[in-house]
Structure formats: structure tokens, C-alpha cells
Amino acid sequence: MTTVEKIDPQAAPQRERGATASLRRFARRHGWSYVFVVPSLITFTLFTLIPVLWSFVISFQRFSLARGGQWQDPLWENYIDAFTKQGGVFVVAIQNTLIYSFFTVIANILFGLVLASLIQPLSNRLKTFFRAAYYLPAVTSALIIGMTWRYIFNAQWGFANYLLRLAGMEPVRWLSDPDIALTSVTLSAVLTMPATAVVLFSAAMGSIPAEYYEAAELDGAGPMMRWWRITVPLIRSTTLYLVVLYTIASFEVFERVYAMVPSGVGNSTQTIVTQIYNNGFKDLDFGVASAQAFILFLMIAALAVVQFRALKSDVEY
Amino acid sequence: MAVASMRRRAGGRRSRLPWTGWVVLVVTSVIALFPMYWLFVNALTPITSNPPLTPILWPAWSLDNFRRLLDGNVYYVNWMLNSLVIALAITVWHVIFDSMAGYAFAKRRFPGREVLFWLMLSTLMIPIHVTVIPLFIVTNRLGLIDNILAVILPGTANAFGIFLMRQYIQTLPSELEEAARIDGASELQVFWNVILPLARPALGALAIFTFVRHWNDFLWPLIALTRPQNYTLTVGVANLQGEFATDYGVIFAGAALAALPMIAFFFVFQRQFLEGVRMGAVKG
Incomplete structure (x- = not known):
């Protein structure tokens, strides 16, 4: 396996000051990476992560479609x-x-x-x-x-x-x-x-x-x-x-x-x-x-x- | 002698297969294929009640059962269209966005990359049975029961494709990407013009597997779709068993016709299927 040294494409060093400037620099450097990842991340969060966590909560509740969830008395x-x-x-x-x-x-x-x-x-x-x-x-x-x-x-x-x-x-x-x-x-x-x-x-x-x-x-x-x-x-x-x-x-x-x-x-x-x-x-x-x-x-x-x-x-x- | 050793393939044993080996291969192939064969033979034989006591082993090449299936008593064509739309929509989503995410995880460095990747990967083994209950509650509240979107949307969340694409794109050399950047290509162009064409074998496998998986999907559509005209093919065919309890011909025809597209699909893309199984194997 050859390891290829990564060249950062947008590493044009520029001097900018302040929080907005560093945010802009961050966006320029990594913006595309997040654009590529975010769609999957959104569906993953909505349809896997939240349901799993919520299901865990429901497993300690009495849940009905009309009234929602109430904690069970002994929780388990x-x-x-x-x-x-x-x-x-x-x-x-x-x-x-x-x-x-x-x-x-x-x-x-x-x-x-x-x-x-x-x-x-x-x-x-x-x-x-x-x-x-x-x-x-x-x-x-x-x-x-x-x-x-x-x-x-x-x-x-x-x-x-x-x-x-x-x-x-x-x-x-x-x-x-x-x-x-x-x-x-x-x-x-x-x-x-x-x-x-x-x-x-x-x-x-x-x-x-x-x-x-x-x-x-x-x-x-x-x-x-x-x-x-x-x-x-x-x-x-x-x-x-x-x-x-x-x-x-x-x-x-x-x-x-x-x-x-x-x-x-x-x-x-x-x-x-x-x-x-x-x-x-x-x-x-x-x-x-x-x-x-x-x-x-x-x-x-x-x-x-x-x-x-x-x-x-x-x-x- | 030299020819003999040249003929030897890597890993192959030189010994020829003994006849007992052939027997095992042929018998197991028959066992593997017989159920499907029997299904089709029965579907092609006019049966309106119980099949005969001596099993039918050769088709009568009659389409009577299919005619009764499609003459409008059930929404078979609707089911087929629903399955097609659902499987296609989910496949398009995964082909586009899994390759994007897979590329980012394979080749790009950004804060949070490792955490996000392992978070997604670790949820791969969570059984869907954990998520269907909250999904049902939300779908119900939003009034999306019986809406095709209720089946499509959750299907877009599956980290398998991202993992597959990452594994494949990781093996691609980075030089081409860099050359493209030096030539002034934008990041989107690098992805579209350099990465995607190179990743085509993995994309093909991903598309095929996603399509088949969602065409055959059963549990969630069974829960989310309640009115007969909205069923998918598998849910509809499962319900034929109740509706046509005595007309086995229709049931056989319905099951055979539901299996047929995937079988045809397999014959066309056989190589990609078998290659895809190997690619998808998570090792370590």
C-alpha cells in the first residue's frame, strides 16, 4: 500500500482577522467536505439516530398514539x-x-x-x-x-x-x-x-x-x-x-x-x-x-x- | 509438465473433482433451484382450486392464472408500480449521496471525519426492528400512513452504501484528483469528472443491491401501507394468500410475477452481483 501525501487544495494562505475571517477560512477549507457529507448525515440523523434513541426511551414508557408516552412505574x-x-x-x-x-x-x-x-x-x-x-x-x-x-x-x-x-x-x-x-x-x-x-x-x-x-x-x-x-x-x-x-x-x-x-x-x-x-x-x-x-x-x-x-x-x- | 503447471490456477487444486463431488454439486443445485422452478410451473398451469395430488412438474404454458391475476380484482399493477417507484427513488438517492459521502470519508480531511464515520458504521448492525416503532409513530402523526413517501424516506438512511463507496474510493490513486485540481477543476468537478467515473464498478454494485433490497423489502411497507391500492408488490402478494385462499393459480401467478423482474435483473447483471457480494463484505 502506498500512502499518498495529501495536498490541501485550498491552502492559499491569506491573512484575515477576526472570527468571521477564520470562519470563512474554515468554510473555504472544509466547506465542500461537509457539503458532500451533510445529505447523508441528515437522513441518518432523522431516520436512524433519533428513532433508535427514541425507541430506547419508549422501552421505558407506556406509549399510546393518542396520549404519547408516560414513564412506567418501575422504569424497567x-x-x-x-x-x-x-x-x-x-x-x-x-x-x-x-x-x-x-x-x-x-x-x-x-x-x-x-x-x-x-x-x-x-x-x-x-x-x-x-x-x-x-x-x-x-x-x-x-x-x-x-x-x-x-x-x-x-x-x-x-x-x-x-x-x-x-x-x-x-x-x-x-x-x-x-x-x-x-x-x-x-x-x-x-x-x-x-x-x-x-x-x-x-x-x-x-x-x-x-x-x-x-x-x-x-x-x-x-x-x-x-x-x-x-x-x-x-x-x-x-x-x-x-x-x-x-x-x-x-x-x-x-x-x-x-x-x-x-x-x-x-x-x-x-x-x-x-x-x-x-x-x-x-x-x-x-x-x-x-x-x-x-x-x-x-x-x-x-x-x-x-x-x-x-x-x-x-x-x- | 510445463503446460500442466501453467494451467494451474492460483489456489486451485490440481486434482480433478471426483464423481461424488459432481453428485453433490448437481443435487444441491437442484435443491436450490427447485422451489423457484415449481413456483413457475404451477403459475403456468391452469389451476383454479387446489393443485392436483400428483405434483405438476412440467408447465402447461398457459397464461390463465396471470389473466385472472391481472383482470382487475386486485391492484397488482399498482403494487408493481409502487415497488418500482420506491426502489428506484431510494436507489437514486444512495447512488448520488453515498458516493459523495464515501468520497469525503475516503479522500478528504475535515474535522469530525472519524467520529461521523464510526458513528454511522456502528449503526449498521442495529436491527431495523428497533427503529420501526418510532418511525410508525411519527408517520402516523404526520398523516403519512399509506403514503409512498413513508416508505421512501426511511430507506435513504443506510450506511452500507457509504461504507462500500468509501472502501472502494480509498483504493483509487489520488494523483488524478490532484492533477485535475492543478488544472483548475472545482471540487464538484473533481468529484463528478474524476471520482465518479473511476468508482463506476462500486456504483453499479451499490445500485443493484439497493434496488433489489428495496424491491424485496417487506416489514416496513407492511406496517406503513394499509390500503390495498397502496401496497408494494411483496406486501400485496403476501395478502393474496388471504384473499384467494382457494384459488391457488392466482397466488402462484402473483408470486411468480413478483419474482420474475429480479430473476431477469440477475441474469443481466450477474457479474456485478457476484462482484458486489465480494465488495460488500466487511472485513475487520
Whole structure:
């Protein structure tokens, strides 16, 4: 990396006196920089910063559209209600989200790693073909993918039960049996190929110098050994990035559930975000919904800290 | 021997893919593509109630379902136009202002640069579910529920594009900028005539990703738009499930037609898509 010495374009030194003069000098020097940044800064402040701060305030309030916000009596009341409301559905929702995330993230990373490894030795044309095949569903909205899976899992005429019938097995009520519904939703996510992982893993593997593999080969290492000892360790930072990416995405799962089981199957398909949505926009209980949104935020922030730590130790290593 | 070693690509293993590898690749591709395929096949087969028990695996090439979808019972064309206007407006905003901000953060020095950049960056991981509640309250007070602006405006706040543009512009050499300044170009001209043309690959990726993201966006439009004629495509299609509970043909057609533009878009800009995924990866 070359560092280029910055030449200040408007550094014409002029002697001006007083506050207005120095303000003018400041504007001449930096004016354009702020012109470039300010539009983004305004929308950022209006639509991200203020809403986040306000949402934090609301999470300690009883809020109604007509009367505005009033502080809760123990200030943290909403955070207690978040867990106890309706017999503690939110606890079930967190459990469901964690189960869903656990299997989805593991499957995504494994599929991504294996598929990227398998397309690595192929010709560029085939590589592009497979990458495109895996990526195509990712440009379609999660809602439509979810709807499609809903019909695949239809108990009467769905494709999944057709396969079971072919195999001589009993049909399954994939999405209406409360014991199975969450598994079905998770299965649909597991079977959706991890497009980003394939592309990123494949890029990371492509940047490993060929000499490493040649040296290992001379030492008599077989293909599996080389993969395990060279490829996997050298793409570790990509793996970590993807784990965090997919975990955040599955903590926030909503469209898929909304499309597959629109009204929910009892509590068995409630997730963190369906709870936020129900509390906020069906019950208009903004306080509890905000508290739950911040609990989700905390879970994600904790993950980001873990990622940061791991990357840091990676550098020091 | 020499030819063999020349053929070797960086990082590629010399060993050819064993047949088991091919099986895995083909099976996973089929699994990846089958749901979309099945959706289109059903959409192209005339179905007015439940689909047959033996699944349809080959299209009948009939447009009956699409005809019923578009004959005016639902506002499908409205939804499509709404989605188009929303996604386009947000994309135009991000292409212009993210590249400006990204340029300033990458190449210019000004007081507060670091603080502002890290402030924006740190909000990237805040889930939108935190902001939708205040946004709903304000939208409600301003009487903007069911107004397309209620969807467009919050979409303009997303630091991802600024980060992407900054990363890319940082890699550009500064000499060209300086040469332009010496030739008497104004700051706006430097940005417009020097930086923007050089940043075109990143701009393309940014435009594509922003457009697809907002075309597919669901949660906020679902909250902000309540009257059927104002829905976006994803919200409208989600509602077909309730309205046409028994006419599956219409639902399949609606879902397929909503997915089609993005699939076509992907085939046209495939390279930029895959390149963009790599560019957007935040490392460290």
C-alpha cells in the first residue's frame, strides 16, 4: 500500500482577522467536505439516530398514539412484561429463534464451505454457472421463497408429502402440527443454499497462493489433508464473518415465518421478530415491543463483540 | 509438465473433482433451484382450486392464472408500480449521496471525519426492528400512513452504501484528483469528472443491491401501507394468500410475477452481483 501525501487544495494562505475571517477560512477549507457529507448525515440523523434513541426511551414508557408516552412505574416494567406477557410467549420465541438459528447457521456454513471447495477446481465457466445457480434464489424476496415452501409443505398436495408417498411413508402435517412446524420452517432455511457464503468462500479460496498446495503435495499430503490443513485455516476470517452475518440474519427471521405460517401454529412458530411485530403493530403495545427490539439488539451486539474479539486475537496471533 | 503447471490456477487444486463431488454439486443445485422452478410451473398451469395430488412438474404454458391475476380484482399493477417507484427513488438517492459521502470519508480531511464515520458504521448492525416503532409513530402523526413517501424516506438512511463507496474510493490513486485540481477543476468537478467515473464498478454494485433490497423489502411497507391500492408488490402478494385462499393459480401467478423482474435483473447483471457480494463484505 502506498500512502499518498495529501495536498490541501485550498491552502492559499491569506491573512484575515477576526472570527468571521477564520470562519470563512474554515468554510473555504472544509466547506465542500461537509457539503458532500451533510445529505447523508441528515437522513441518518432523522431516520436512524433519533428513532433508535427514541425507541430506547419508549422501552421505558407506556406509549399510546393518542396520549404519547408516560414513564412506567418501575422504569424497567416493559422489560419484565416483555418476558411475562401472555404467559411468557417471548421466552418460547427466543428459544425458537435460537433453535432455528443454530441449525440454519451450521447448515449454511457447512454447505457454503463444501460447495465453494467443490467448485474451486472447475473451469471458470462452470464455476460461474454453479455460483449463479446458488445465488438465484437469493435475489428473490424471502417472502416469496417462504410462500413457495409453504406450498411445498402443503399437507394434501405439497411436493414434500408427494415424495413421502412415493417412498411409501405416511404424509406429514408439516406446517399445521405444532410439534413439527418449527422444524419445517428450519428445514426450508437449511435447504436454501447459502449464496453469499459460496461466493465469499470461493473468493477467499481463490486468493490462497498455489505454492502452499504444491509444497504440501510434495510433502505427501492428500487432497483431504490439504483442504483441512491449508484451505480451512486460511479462510478463517471469512468463516467468522459469515457466521456472524448468518447468525444476525437468522436472529431477525420474520418473512419466512410470516409467509409459511401466517397466523402461527400456537406458540410453536413464534420468533423474536414476530413477537415484536405482534406486540407493536397488532396490540399497539409500543413499550413492550421496543423493549423486545432492544433485547434483540443486545443479542446482536454481543455477537459483534465476540466477532471483534476473535478478529483481534487473529491479528495478534 | 510445463503446460500442466501453467494451467494451474492460483489456489486451485490440481486434482480433478471426483464423481461424488459432481453428485453433490448437481443435487444441491437442484435443491436450490427447485422451489423457484415449481413456483413457475404451477403459475403456468391452469389451476383454479387446489393443485392436483400428483405434483405438476412440467408447465402447461398457459397464461390463465396471470389473466385472472391481472383482470382487475386486485391492484397488482399498482403494487408493481409502487415497488418500482420506491426502489428506484431510494436507489437514486444512495447512488448520488453515498458516493459523495464515501468520497469525503475516503479522500478528504475535515474535522469530525472519524467520529461521523464510526458513528454511522456502528449503526449498521442495529436491527431495523428497533427503529420501526418510532418511525410508525411519527408517520402516523404526520398523516403519512399509506403514503409512498413513508416508505421512501426511511430507506435513504443506510450506511452500507457509504461504507462500500468509501472502501472502494480509498483504493483509487489520488494523483488524478490532484492533477485535475492543478488544472483548475472545482471540487464538484473533481468529484463528478474524476471520482465518479473511476468508482463506476462500486456504483453499479451499490445500485443493484439497493434496488433489489428495496424491491424485496417487506416489514416496513407492511406496517406503513394499509390500503390495498397502496401496497408494494411483496406486501400485496403476501395478502393474496388471504384473499384467494382457494384459488391457488392466482397466488402462484402473483408470486411468480413478483419474482420474475429480479430473476431477469440477475441474469443481466450477474457479474456485478457476484462482484458486489465480494465488495460488500466487511472485513475487520
